[in-house]
Amino acid sequence: MSSEPLPPRRSSEALRPGMVWRVAVRDLLATLRDRRTLMGTVLIPLLLIPLFTLGLPQLLGKFVGGQQQERQKVGVVGTLPPALRAALQRDEKAPDGSVLRAGVTLVTITDPRRAVEDGDVEAALRAPAALPARAGDGTGTLEVYAKLTSLRAQTGAYGKVQDTVDAYNRTLTLERLTALGLTADTLTPVQIKPVDASPPQQQRSGQLAFLIPLLMLNFILTGAMATALDATAGEKERGTLESLLVSPVRRGEVVAGKLLATTLTALTSACFSVIGFLASGIVAAWLQRGQSASSAELSQAFGGQLSLGFGAAVALIGAAISAALLISAVLIALSIYARSYKEAQTYVTPLSLAIVIPAVLLQFSDFLSTGPALYAIPLFGSMLAILDTVRGTVTAPNVLIAIAANLLGAFVLALVARRSFGREEVIFRN
Amino acid sequence: MLEIQNLTKTYGKHTALSDVTLSAHEGEVFGLLGPNGAGKTTLLRLLATLLTPTSGTARVAGHDVQRDPEAVRRVVGVVNGGMGLPARLTGREVLRSFAGLYGMSRSQTDARIAELDTRLELGRTLDVRAGEYSTGMRQKVVIARAVIHDPAVLILDEASSGLDIFARRTLLDFVAATRAPGRLTVYSTHVMSEAEEVCDRMAILHEGKLVTVDTLQGILSRTGERNLERAFFALLRGTPREEAAHVI
Numbered sequence: 001m002s003s004e005p006l007p008p009r010r011s012s013e014a015l016r017p018g019m020v021w022r023v024a025v026r027d028l029l030a031t032l033r034d035r036r037t038l039m040g041t042v043l044i045p046l047l048l049i050p051l052f053t054l055g056l057p058q059l060l061g062k063f064v065g066g067q068q069q070e071r072q073k074v075g076v077v078g079t080l081p082p083a084l085r086a087a088l089q090r091d092e093k094a095p096d097g098s099v100l101r102a103g104v105t106l107v108t109i110t111d112p113r114r115a116v117e118d119g120d121v122e123a124a125l126r127a128p129a130a131l132p133a134r135a136g137d138g139t140g141t142l143e144v145y146a147k148l149t150s151l152r153a154q155t156g157a158y159g160k161v162q163d164t165v166d167a168y169n170r171t172l173t174l175e176r177l178t179a180l181g182l183t184a185d186t187l188t189p190v191q192i193k194p195v196d197a198s199p200p201q202q203q204r205s206g207q208l209a210f211l212i213p214l215l216m217l218n219f220i221l222t223g224a225m226a227t228a229l230d231a232t233a234g235e236k237e238r239g240t241l242e243s244l245l246v247s248p249v250r251r252g253e254v255v256a257g258k259l260l261a262t263t264l265t266a267l268t269s270a271c272f273s274v275i276g277f278l279a280s281g282i283v284a285a286w287l288q289r290g291q292s293a294s295s296a297e298l299s300q301a302f303g304g305q306l307s308l309g310f311g312a313a314v315a316l317i318g319a320a321i322s323a324a325l326l327i328s329a330v331l332i333a334l335s336i337y338a339r340s341y342k343e344a345q346t347y348v349t350p351l352s353l354a355i356v357i358p359a360v361l362l363q364f365s366d367f368l369s370t371g372p373a374l375y376a377i378p379l380f381g382s383m384l385a386i387l388d389t390v391r392g393t394v395t396a397p398n399v400l401i402a403i404a405a406n407l408l409g410a411f412v413l414a415l416v417a418r419r420s421f422g423r424e425e426v427i428f429r430n
Numbered sequence: 431m432l433e434i435q436n437l438t439k440t441y442g443k444h445t446a447l448s449d450v451t452l453s454a455h456e457g458e459v460f461g462l463l464g465p466n467g468a469g470k471t472t473l474l475r476l477l478a479t480l481l482t483p484t485s486g487t488a489r490v491a492g493h494d495v496q497r498d499p500e501a502v503r504r505v506v507g508v509v510n511g512g513m514g515l516p517a518r519l520t521g522r523e524v525l526r527s528f529a530g531l532y533g534m535s536r537s538q539t540d541a542r543i544a545e546l547d548t549r550l551e552l553g554r555t556l557d558v559r560a561g562e563y564s565t566g567m568r569q570k571v572v573i574a575r576a577v578i579h580d581p582a583v584l585i586l587d588e589a590s591s592g593l594d595i596f597a598r599r600t601l602l603d604f605v606a607a608t609r610a611p612g613r614l615t616v617y618s619t620h621v622m623s624e625a626e627e628v629c630d631r632m633a634i635l636h637e638g639k640l641v642t643v644d645t646l647q648g649i650l651s652r653t654g655e656r657n658l659e660r661a662f663f664a665l666l667r668g669t670p671r672e673e674a675a676h677v678i
Contacts, residue, residue: 022530026516033518033559238514243575246478246508247531248500424481 015256019249023257024264027231031265037226041269045219049276050283052211064155071102072157075109075116075124075145081133083171087164104160112145122146122157135175198391209390213383214359216273220324221355223269225348228262228331233344236336241427251421255332259414262328263321270320315399316389319382322406326378327351329413336420354379362387375401378409431456431583431614432477437486439472446472448638449486454631456582457611461629462618463662468635470618471510474587477616478508491582491614504532506583507576511591514568517561521552521571524560525578532579539578546574549607551600566597573604584608584615590624602628622659636666 031037074088085106092101104123109115112124124145131140142165146158153159174184235241244254331348338344358380375381381402388394420426432454439447447469454460462470475481477490479499487494493501515524522543529539547556552574555567563571569589577584586605590598605628608615619625625632626646634641634649642649642665646658655661 019531022527026519026527029523030516030518235516238517239510239512240514240516242480242510243508243513243528243572245480246503246506247528248503249531250500427480428475 013250013252015250015253019253020256020260023244023249023254024260027227027258027261028264030230031227031261034226034230037223037265040226041219041223041265042272044222045215045269045273046276046279049215049273050280052215063152067152067156067159068101069099070156072104072122072160073120074104074106074157074161075112075121076106077109077112077124077126079130080106080125080127081131081168083133084131084165084168087168088161101160104157112143116145116147122153123161125161132172135172135179137172210359210362210387212277212390213362213386214356216270216320216386217323217327217355217359217379217383218352219269219273220266220320221327221352224262224266224324224328224331227265228258228328229335229338229341229344229348231258231261232332232335233338234341236338236427237340245421245427252418255414255418255421258332259325259328259410259417262332263324266324266328267321270324274316274320311396312389312392312394315394315396316386318399318403319385319389319406322403322410323379323382325410326406326413329410329417333413333417333420336417337426355383358383372398372401375399376405378405381405431491432460432616433487433489434473434477435487437473437476437488438484439469439476439481440484445638447476450635450640451486452633452640452643454614454616456614457609458630459605459609459615459617459628461625461632462616462635463620463622463625463632463658464635464641465620465666467637469638470635471587472638473635474508474510474585474616474618477502477583478506478585479503504579505581506585507579507581508585508587509569509573509576509589510587511589513572515560515563515571515575518559520559521556521563521574524571524575525556528575529578534579542578542580543574546577550574550604565592566594569593569597570600573601582613584613585618586615587618588620589617590619590621622657622662626658634662634665641665 080088089103089106091099091103094100107121109121109124112126115121115124126143126145127140128143129140131142132138144158144161146153146161148154148158170184173187177184177186232241235244245251249257330351334347334351335344338347362383375384375398381398382405385394385399385402388398432452434450434452437447437450438445450469450473462473464470472481476483477488477495479495479502482496487496489495490502491505493505495502515521519527525543525546526536526539529542534542543556546552550570550573552570555563555571558567560568560571569592573586573589590601593601602624605615605617609630617625617629629646631643631645632649633643642652644652649658649661649665650656653661653664655664
């Protein structure tokens with residue numbers, strides 16, 4: 001008999017769905033019994049997404065609205081024209097008598113900077129020279145001391161002083177114009193009337209819409225990570241991979257089964273994140289019924305409301321599934337090289353940057369010329385597609401390009417993983 | 431049942447197994463003895479199709495390990511000391527999962543699990559998650575997993591490693607009971623007393639090379655020693671036990 005090895009017979013490498021499913025079920029069962037993984041894939045998306053898309057805007061709305069209702073202390077050095085004093089202290093009321101915006105309480109102080117710094121007052125006013133009390137009295141300067149980087153000051157005392165002084169200026173100007181026989185329109189012969197031409201969905205999507213692709217892909221990554229690492233490096237570490245590889249299951253089926261299990265876990269996580277978004281939209285609408293108009297506007301501006309039509313939902317699901325497949329393939333291809341679960345974690349942790357950095361760039365997507373080329377970038381394309389879906393600007397060709405790019409990437413990485421599972425130095429690397 | 435011809439495996443410049451030729455027959459428990467690094471695990475992984483030979487051939491139950499690895503994997507069961515179990519699955523779930531990979535029906539599987547329960551004294555182990563197993567419990571389920579499909583060839587590599595005296599006794603009794611027509615068990619160990627007890631014939635490997643293949647009686651009479659351990663050292667180095675101890 002020859003001592004040279006015989007050429008390997010090309011046994012069928014076709015994937016048998018039953019085998020793939022059995023490998024997947026084994027990994028899924030192990031994942032579903034891990035409480036930490038369940039927390040990461042189910043509970044956290046359900047809690048964090050409402051927190052970001054609903055809680056945060058609601059909180060901001062309440063803070064800002066609260067500032068409007070609150071009566072802040074404003075220090076004054078010297079004297080102010082009586083009309084301005086009265087305007088600053090006056091409450092702005094709705095026809096039903098409810099307070100829309102409270103005035104401020106004026107207190108006399110000597111050192112405006114110190115009073116603000118010490119927190120005795122939220123803003124301080126000082127007029128180096130007498131301010132005009134009537135139309136035609138000339139001009140003057142009013143120094144306003146406040147912590148200008150503070151959102152609280154901007155939306156509270158400082159904002160109120162600024163608005164009141166603007167209104168006071170308008171009153172004096174109008175008096176002067178009237179005395180001259182002119183009307184207020186003289187100053188603004190052309191008036192701008194802004195009309196929002198963005199689609200209704202985009203108008204509703206809010207300033208934090210860019211967070212949706214970020215959160216969704218992050219939950220896909222988190223969900224996929226638990227299964228992928230356990231099913232590859234974890235199996236090597238426990239010594240269970242070897243027992244699987246000596247069974248009649250083909251290497252391609254092992255990879256496909258693990259990819260399926262990982263993708264399903266990732267999609268479960270993505271599913272719960274979508275449920276979180278939808279629930280947030282419904283709850284936001286309900287909550288805004290009881291809010292003041294300004295708070296509701298702010299909540300809306302930041303958080304928006306996610307409402308998807310059938311086509312948009314299909315686009316969202318397509319983008320999410322393809323992204324989940326791609327992320328799962330990356331994780332499996334990488335983590336099979338690791339000797340242990342811990343080592344695999346160090347390999348894949350930087351992957352979250354591959355989601356966070358492009359997602360942050362999405363804030364500036366208005367500046368990007370989003371042609372098909374950008375949608376053809378795996379993962380980033382699906383982020384754009386998800387953002388478009390949320391804003392109601394999604395188009396079928398762009399979504400299809402994004403999905404195709406992800407699927408192509410996933411296919412190539414699955415081939416890499418298949419090759420790695422066949423390499424002795426990878427499987428027995430310890 | 432097992433035909434190995436000039437089998438060699440190298441890793442870069444290191445030769446783990448060099449030109450090994452041997453055969454083992456149905457109805458016997460065939461021992462594979464040697465110190466750490468002798469090439470036992472490499473040889474067994476080649477037979478299990480986990481590794482590819484650098485040269486030479488091996489046939490397991492008539493199937494060539496290179497030409498038809500899938501057929502080989504259908505007829506072998508493999509246990510090694512480092513094999514574990516998925517911590518969050520029960521023993522029964524592990525066994526059912528593997529039975530599915532061998533195409534066994536649910537009724538066949540349940541009947542086989544009941545049989546293995548009796549033979550390996552699995553008891554309540556079957557319905558406890560593997561993460562809670564002691565070493566002995568784990569190894570019993572690992573063995574049950576390896577034989578769930580009733581393989582013609584059973585390969586055990588340092589299977590008694592870490593077992594207590596009770597689990598070890600169960601293992602040795604189980605191995606002895608595998609001696610049957612149409613079956614072959616390859617039992618790799620460095621515990622000479624185990625080989626003396628269960629192996630009909632044995633091969634001794636050292637530094638990747640085959641030193642000898644013979645029955646216990648054949649080895650003892652050839653070396654003139656009174657037990658296998660002494661004969662083992664005599665064959666390896668021809669030196670007293672104390673001097674050769676470091677190679678184990």
